[in-house]
Amino acid sequence: MTTASLNTQCKFSLRVNGCTTFPKISYPTHPGIYNTLETEQHVFHFNLNNEIIRAKGKDKNWRHPHEWFKRTMGNDWVYYSTGGYTGVFEATGEYYLPNFNYSSNNIIGGNPFKAKEISGFADDWFTFLQAAANAELYAPAERSFLYEVLLNNPTRLQAKAQLLHNIIGGQVSVLPPDARHVGYNLIPVTISRGCLYKCRFCSVKNNHPFTELPLTDIDQQIEELRRLYSNDLINYNAIYLGEHDALNAAPGTILHSIHKSYNRFGLYDSYLEGVSCFFFGSATSILEAPEQLFFELNQIPGMVYINIGLESPNQTTLDQLGKPITSAQVWDAFKRIQSLNRAYTHLEISVNFIMDENLPAAHYREVEQLIRDTEFFQQAKGTVYFSPLSFDKPSRSRMFEFNRLKLMSRFPTFLYIIQRL
Ligand code: SF4
Known part of the structure; x- marks a missing residue:
């Protein structure tokens, strides 16, 4: 921290570690290095580009x-609630509950955006900041910080998103x-577009057929992202390789x-410890990917997390969902996933399964066989996520069903909350 002062209006702390x-x-x-500005009513945090990142x-x-x-960075305000600390960690693996002002599959918690002080803040934060920030009153370092903070108004932040x-x-x-x-x-880098299946039930898909991007396009993205994140790159230690089935790209493209990204974004020199890469795969791509790819991913410092949407091991349910794969593929994919988790x-x-009230009983029966009967002991890895099918419908009975599955599972088991960027 380099500067701190207090006067009748604001208290600043610049470069807080x-x-x-x-x-x-x-x-x-x-986490990270950030700047703070505190008024009588609010605390605001800013990244190293002096753009607002947090507030309360x-x-x-x-x-x-x-x-x-x-x-x-996509300019969404996400409200992190405690959920009353009742069952939140057990359900999500985290002690907070992200709440969005867009449609999501969240089934726990209420809707904080219905509260005036919450929705009002998301709309009016810049007005609060302007009212408190009288630059005349401050020292030069603080004045220049304030000047930049006020330049980064909602219009400019939306343009950046x-x-x-x-x-x-x-x-x-x-x-x-x-x-x-x-x-x-994390910093998103798109290496392929679209997905293989275009499942009927899916609300996050797009119309692109699966296409891998040329390396020149990926390299150009990385350079443009480097300029976009600029001074704040030091606060990142993770990337996401998009879109919906990056594992289906050629191994050379994934590794490149x-x-x-790690080198050009300087992730090995991040203020944050460790380095991580996240991406999605499918039953087809996990079954077809060569062993050598996983061997090489495992050589990269840090962690690589791949999430595979399997949805259901039961054929009737897959057909009902409009997911054009077979139950045999799902079983084989699950077995390969767990053997890779043991080896590297x-x-x-991790894997995703669907949960909902109207699914065939055989769906749950076969999910139970996979998550309970394929292992003798509790596993540390190979997380199983359950994704509620219907959006914005908190439901006690679905939580009850989730808890039942979690109790029997031999894998870490959590709810999948859909969050965009
Ligand atoms: S569930 Fe996955 S594979 Fe199916 S349509 Fe959605 S993104 Fe594509």
Whole structure:
């Protein structure tokens, strides 16, 4: 921290050294290096480009002192609630509950955006900041910080989010659930578009047939992202390789993209400890990927997380979902995934299954066979995520069903909350 002052209006702290990890603890921590500005009513945090990244209210109307707003690079405000600390960690693997002001499959928690002080803040934060920030009162370093903070107004932040989406070819409709390990704080690089199956049930797909991007396009993206994230690159230690089935790209493309991104973004010199890469795969791509790819991914410092959407091991359910794969592929994919998880310590491959009230009983019966009967002992890796089919419908009975599956599972088991970027 280089500067701190207090006067009648604002208190500043510039270049605060926050934590260097994303610890799973029951009170909020703030990873990275950031700047803060505190008024009588609010605390605002800014990244090293002086763009707002977090905020919370200080008065009694704020829902809970541990609850914060976080703004993503896609310019979404996400409200991190504690969920009353009842069952949140068991359900999500984290002590916070992200709440979105867009449609998601979240089945726990209420809707904090219905509260006036929450939705009002997401709309009015810049007005609060302008009202408090009278630059005349401050020292030169603080004045210049304030000047830049006020330049980064909502219009400019939205334009920057648009630029991010232009560079990577569109908004990321869903991030892998494993991205929770870095608080969803990652740099997206698109290496392929679309997916193989275009399943009927899926609400995050697009119309692109699966296409791999040329290396020249990927390299250009990386250079443009480097300029976009600029001074704040030091606060990143993770990338996401998009879109929906990056594992289906050629091994050379995957490895090139990881190495190039890590080096050009300077992730090995990040303020944050460790380096991670996240991407999606499918039953087809996990079955067809050569063993050598996993061997080489395992040689890369840090962790590589691959998330595979299997949805159901039951053929009737797959047909009902409109997912054009066979139950045999799902069983084979699950077995290969767990054998890869055992073989490679720097790799975790997680899987997703669907849950909903109206699925055939055989779906749950066969899911139970996979997550309970394929292993004798509790596993540390190979996380199983359950994704509720219907959106925005908190439901006690679905939570009950999830808890039942979690109790019998021999793998870490959590809910998959759909978050975009
Ligand atoms: S579930 Fe996966 S494979 Fe199926 S349509 Fe959605 S993104 Fe594509």
